[in-house]
Amino acid sequence: MQLVVARIGRAHGIKGEVTVEVRTDEPELRLGPGAVLHTDPASAGPLTIEAGRVHSGRLLLRFEGVKDRNAAEALRNTLLIADVDPDELPEEEDEYYDHQLVDLDVVLADGTAIGVISEISHLPSQDLFIVERPDGTELMIPFVSEIVTEIDLENQRAVIAPPPGLIDDSEAVVASAREEEAGAEAGEAEAGVEAEAGNRAAEQGSDEDENPDAGKDAS
Numbered sequence: 001m002q003l004v005v006a007r008i009g010r011a012h013g014i015k016g017e018v019t020v021e022v023r024t025d026e027p028e029l030r031l032g033p034g035a036v037l038h039t040d041p042a043s044a045g046p047l048t049i050e051a052g053r054v055h056s057g058r059l060l061l062r063f064e065g066v067k068d069r070n071a072a073e074a075l076r077n078t079l080l081i082a083d084v085d086p087d088e089l090p091e092e093e094d095e096y097y098d099h100q101l102v103d104l105d106v107v108l109a110d111g112t113a114i115g116v117i118s119e120i121s122h123l124p125s126q127d128l129f130i131v132e133r134p135d136g137t138e139l140m141i142p143f144v145s146e147i148v149t150e151i152d153l154e155n156q157r158a159v160i161a162p163p164p165g166l167i168d169d170s171e172a173v174v175a176s177a178r179e180e181e182a183g184a185e186a187g188e189a190e191a192g193v194e195a196e197a198g199n200r201a202a203e204q205g206s207d208e209d210e211n212p213d214a215g216k217d218a219s
Helices: 069-073 169-210
Strands: 002-012 017-022 036-040 047-055 058-063 079-083 105-108 113-122 127-132 138-142 148-152 157-160
Touching (some): 113 138
Antiparallel strands (some): 017 058, 036 079, 105 113, 127 138, 148 157
């Protein structure tokens, strides 16, 4: 089985290094020195990784035979593809390979169908499910335990508990309206307190005008 594990970005420096957009949870395994990768387009490969390092939070790779910036830049936007045993599973219990998640049905806890996972997007901060809905639109669902509550490979589904607005924009509008209403009520209460304090200060000032000697020491 072949899986896309990275996409080559721009050249870095003058010695043939390239930045890569990682698309695997196991870059140390799939993108380590000595790994031989197929490519898309096929004419760009196969490529053998000679060395790799992390620079400013980005993975940099150097391939055998790619010795200068021009050769590295020619590989830009090339997809790197690894051969993976379809029966291979991650070592950690709660980890999954992309091919295990793609095509899972996405449902709510009550069974309501939301869509089908079409792609996994690996971002620096978190992974996202790209979910295709029945009407052809797409949703991006963060792959975090607070939202994705269950991955059921046996029944080929992912159960989610979406916060307001993630699935239906109207829910976000309602939530926003509630927040605005609560804010307005808090503002009115604060204004009332300030008004009452102002009234008390005015009354005190009036008393002092009527009794100019009040509060003065007797001479």
